[in-house]
Amino acid sequence: MAASMLKNMIVGQNNIFRVIGYSFPHKKVCLNHYRCCTSIVHGNDNVRTEQDVKPRRPRVCRTTVSSPAHQTKDQIGQFYTVPEPIAKKVFTRGWLNPKLLQLFDTFNETSIMVRKPALEIIDLMKSANYKDPVIKYVIYGPQGTGKSTTLAHVAHYALEEDFMIIHVPWPKHIYQFPATYQESTYKEDRHDTLVESLKWMNSFRKLNQHHLEKLKTTKKCVWTKKDSSLEGTPITDLIEMGLDREKHIPDIVGMIIREVKKQAADLGLKVLVVVDGVNSLFQETTVKVAPGEFRPSSQIGLVQHFMKLLQNDWAGGAVLLTVDRNASKDDKRESDLPKYLLGKEGFAVLDPFIPFQTELYSEEEFHSCIEYFKERRWLQGEKGQTQRGIQQIRFLSGRNPYFVERACSAW
Amino acid sequence: MAAIRSLSHLLRQGLHLNAATLIPKTAPICQTRCMAQKGMTKPHPTLDLDALETTVTDMQSGKYKRKTVRYAESDQSTVLTHDQIVRKFIVLIMKGGNKDTARRIMDKTMEEIKRRQVREFHRATESQKLQIITDPRKIFNQAVNNLKPVLLVTSVKRGGIAYQVPVPCPEKRQLFEAMKIIKAALAEKTNSRIPFHEKLATIIMDAAEFKGKAMDRKIEILKNCERNRAYAHFK
Numbered sequence: 199m200a201a202s203m204l205k206n207m208i209v210g211q212n213n214i215f216r217v218i219g220y221s222f223p224h225k226k227v228c229l230n231h232y233r234c235c236t237s238i239v240h241g242n243d244n245v246r247t248e249q250d251v252k253p254r255r256p257r258v259c260r261t262t263v264s265s266p267a268h269q270t271k272d273q274i275g276q277f278y279t280v281p282e283p284i285a286k287k288v289f290t291r292g293w294l295n296p297k298l299l300q301l302f303d304t305f306n307e308t309s310i311m312v313r314k315p316a317l318e319i320i321d322l323m324k325s326a327n328y329k330d331p332v333i334k335y336v337i338y339g340p341q342g343t344g345k346s347t348t349l350a351h352v353a354h355y356a357l358e359e360d361f362m363i364i365h366v367p368w369p370k371h372i373y374q375f376p377a378t379y380q381e382s383t384y385k386e387d388r389h390d391t392l393v394e395s396l397k398w399m400n401s402f403r404k405l406n407q408h409h410l411e412k413l414k415t416t417k418k419c420v421w422t423k424k425d426s427s428l429e430g431t432p433i434t435d436l437i438e439m440g441l442d443r444e445k446h447i448p449d450i451v452g453m454i455i456r457e458v459k460k461q462a463a464d465l466g467l468k469v470l471v472v473v474d475g476v477n478s479l480f481q482e483t484t485v486k487v488a489p490g491e492f493r494p495s496s497q498i499g500l501v502q503h504f505m506k507l508l509q510n511d512w513a514g515g516a517v518l519l520t521v522d523r524n525a526s527k528d529d530k531r532e533s534d535l536p537k538y539l540l541g542k543e544g545f546a547v548l549d550p551f552i553p554f555q556t557e558l559y560s561e562e563e564f565h566s567c568i569e570y571f572k573e574r575r576w577l578q579g580e581k582g583q584t585q586r587g588i589q590q591i592r593f594l595s596g597r598n599p600y601f602v603e604r605a606c607s608a609w
Numbered sequence: 610m611a612a613i614r615s616l617s618h619l620l621r622q623g624l625h626l627n628a629a630t631l632i633p634k635t636a637p638i639c640q641t642r643c644m645a646q647k648g649m650t651k652p653h654p655t656l657d658l659d660a661l662e663t664t665v666t667d668m669q670s671g672k673y674k675r676k677t678v679r680y681a682e683s684d685q686s687t688v689l690t691h692d693q694i695v696r697k698f699i700v701l702i703m704k705g706g707n708k709d710t711a712r713r714i715m716d717k718t719m720e721e722i723k724r725r726q727v728r729e730f731h732r733a734t735e736s737q738k739l740q741i742i743t744d745p746r747k748i749f750n751q752a753v754n755n756l757k758p759v760l761l762v763t764s765v766k767r768g769g770i771a772y773q774v775p776v777p778c779p780e781k782r783q784l785f786e787a788m789k790i791i792k793a794a795l796a797e798k799t800n801s802r803i804p805f806h807e808k809l810a811t812i813i814m815d816a817a818e819f820k821g822k823a824m825d826r827k828i829e830i831l832k833n834c835e836r837n838r839a840y841a842h843f844k
Contacts, residue, residue: 304724306731575727575743581689586658590689607720608690 259569261312266320266355269312275563277570279309280354287405288353292367293474294346301603305574311567311599313344315554316351322552323355323516328468331510334517334548336476338536339556342600345520348556349472352518356470362409364402364458366473366504370525372398373483373498382499383445389485390448390499398500399447403437410434412465413457421446433457448499455503462514469515471507475525479505480544508547519548559597567599571606582609654678656687684708692746694753694784695719701788702795717806719745722814752816756787756827760834765843774843775834790830794822 261276263269269278280289285308291299302308319335326333337345356363376391403410413433420426421443427436433454440450462469473479479501485493495501508517521536530539536553537545559567568588571577581587587609595601655661655678684696695715703711722745730741742748762773778786794812795805815821 300724304728304731306728575730576723578723579744579746584689587689607723608716 259566273312275566277309277311279307284354284357288350293350310347315556316348319352320355328514331513332515332517334551336519336536336551337554338521338534340534342598343556344599345556361468361470362406364471368475370478372500373495375484379485384449388497388499389493392444395447395500452503459512471517473519475522476519477521477539478525564597577606577609579609651679654681698788714806718809721806721810748817752813753787756790756816757783758786758830772840773837774840775837790823790826
């Protein structure tokens with residue numbers, strides 16, 4: 199009786215994370231728990247299924263198909279290597295988890311697994327009509343299952359197809375504990391965070407240099423009494439002006455977004471909007487207006503401009519979003535589902551959208567991942583490569599992609 | 610009753626009371642100590658998973674014997690990454706009973722060593738690849754073996770003066786001394802702020818190649834022994 203109770207305690211997925219000791223820091227971990235129970239679990243035949251015991255045929259863990267446009271269902275579960283020029287643009291800090299980037303560095307190559315949600319999104323993007331209003335793809339799923347990696351995979355496809363990419367790395371960084379903030383010069387009831395805006399502007403310009411040359415303004419704008427830019431000035435000029443006068447940057451971002459929305463369909467420009475953790479766009483900030491009174495994020499300049507990209511009133515692009523548990527506040531992290539995390543307000547803005555769920559590794563994907571780690575020497579040692587060692591990794595990680603890597607790191 | 614009578618008899622006689630006279634020769638001198646020794650004779654519990662997975666039928670066939678064993682240590686586990694020498698080192702670097710923290714640091718250290726070696730491995734040419742060891746446990750064992758001192762100094766008092774006398778280090782103590790050298794090298798202060806596990810990783814990797822701070826410390830110990838070799842006959 200006691201043994202079966204213990205078994206239930208361990209085998210529950212959340213407990214496995216806690217057992218390894220990599221759980222979220224606010225929850226205290228009982229490390230000894232696993233140690234007490236391992237012998238019981240291994241001794242009990244009911245826990246192991248027949249699948250685990252059966253020896254597996256050796257798998258091919260790599261593909262040579264390195265362009266996402268040509269990848270099909272046959273490549274699911276196999277790793278592909280991203281060419282270096284694209285890896286430098288998209289597989290960098292801001293796009294992916296630093297732990298994963300560290301792994302790319304140690305392996306001396308950038309390769310990720312081809313997985314189902316990414317392929318589905320790419321297929322839909324191929325068949326979409328870019329003269330119609332934008333389609334919104336929302337990715338959701340538990341921690342560590344590859345939401346951001348899916349974004350990077352799709353962005354790789356987008357770069358090959360010559361998309362313009364508007365990437366918002368983690369909206370929380372814009373308004374939470376900003377370096378400086380001040381009241382907007384353009385409108386009342388609005389605050390701007392300047393350092394963060396400058397950072398975003400630089401990375402945006404780097405990614406889309408050749409697309410920005412095509413765009414020109416369609417409206418005259420007045421910066422100060424003496425200073426104004428006429429209709430038809432190129433966007434690149436505006437950006438350079440903004441880099442000289444920092445306080446105008448949030449307004450210039452607004453200008454760019456307005457022009458992109460207007461002209462994308464006419465110019466034949468395809469735009470991919472990527473936001474990692476959209477649910478943080480609908481929250482309260484730390485920008486103080488009066489004692490005890492804080493601005494909602496919708497009244498921060500940059501956030502307001504990005505919100506306009508999520509609307510349905512423009513054509514010539516695709517909107518790719520993730521909903522992340524970590525992006526929302528501490529008291530709102532109980533579920534991974536979009537409706538819960540977005541809330542009423544957020545759901546109303548995004549509706550309608552196509553949801554995609556990222557999942558744990560399947561048995562085949564897990565073994566392909568293990569093969570890859572063996573080849574790259576991340577999983578090594580005589581004991582680690584045995585049937586039993588792999589079985590322990592499977593048990594410890596619960597086939598969660600992030601925890602598979604963490605469990606292999608000990609070997 | 611007999612004992613009490615004899616006691617009072619002795620007191621009446623006015624003799625000096627000596628504890629040794631009261632205790633019969635056959636009784637143990639200290640009973641609690643003997644109990645501890647009795648428990649220590651039991652063998653350690655096995656960590657071999659094959660043995661743990663045996664069923665009752667295997668027991669009857671005579672392949673395995675049923676034995677009484679000691680209680681398992683709190684940090685012993687059947688995970689295949691478990692290593693006895695690393696476990697001892699974890700206990701040594703632990704502070705204030707925080708074994709969780711110590712273990713996490715050691716895990717990070719092992720990962721760091723592996724990361725550096727694997728990184729080097731993938732950037733090396735084919736001929737160089739054969740020489741690179743990427744298993745962190747092997748590197749740790751090599752480092753500890755390299756640091757094992759042959760001689761030590763102990764202080765011996767002769768005529769009111771304490772002499773530093775070189776003595777051979779017993780084989781049992783060598784492992785402990787080697788680990789202590791690593792710990793002492795860790796305590797040295799550096800100007801730059803490096804995370805603990807990275808510092809530990811560099812010390813271990815250097816020691817595996819007969820260089821670095823820990824190796825200097827070991828050489829210093831041996832030099833100290835040689836300086837005091839005139840007193841070697843004191844013990």
